[in-house]
Amino acid sequence: MKYIGAAYLIYIGIKMWRSNSGPSTQVEMPQVPAFQIFRDTLLVTTFNPKGMLFFVAFLPQFVDQTQPVLIQFFILGLTFVTLGGVNTVFWVTMAGGLRKVVNGPNTLKRLNKVGGTGLLGAGIFTALSGRVG
Numbered sequence: 477m478k479y480i481g482a483a484y485l486i487y488i489g490i491k492m493w494r495s496n497s498g499p500s501t502q503v504e505m506p507q508v509p510a511f512q513i514f515r516d517t518l519l520v521t522t523f524n525p526k527g528m529l530f531f532v533a534f535l536p537q538f539v540d541q542t543q544p545v546l547i548q549f550f551i552l553g554l555t556f557v558t559l560g561g562v563n564t565v566f567w568v569t570m571a572g573g574l575r576k577v578v579n580g581p582n583t584l585k586r587l588n589k590v591g592g593t594g595l596l597g598a599g600i601f602t603a604l605s606g607r608v609g
Contacts, residue, residue, distance in 0.1 A: 489594070
């Protein structure tokens, strides 16, 4: 199985290298109201159990039980959400700035070469690595 997986990775890597992808084209995105995006994001985040599990598992270790607990949870939660928001704004800004670069005529070819090289390397490493398990 290991060699079959390695061969498949090498095959995909070669296929990506040989890909003759031309210039990327601009895809027309549907216009969605900002309120609808905010509402949908809020609903998904609110009902995602991973967020609640994170707060239940992570925050209590930073709470001093000799002080009012509710205020500490509020401050820690607010700090986490604020830092997450700053992180999101940073990445959205970076992605918006890179849009022109990514839509450039040779970008897809370069990305295929980089991805193909990575897959080739992973396939060769897998094939030459020691016994698994």
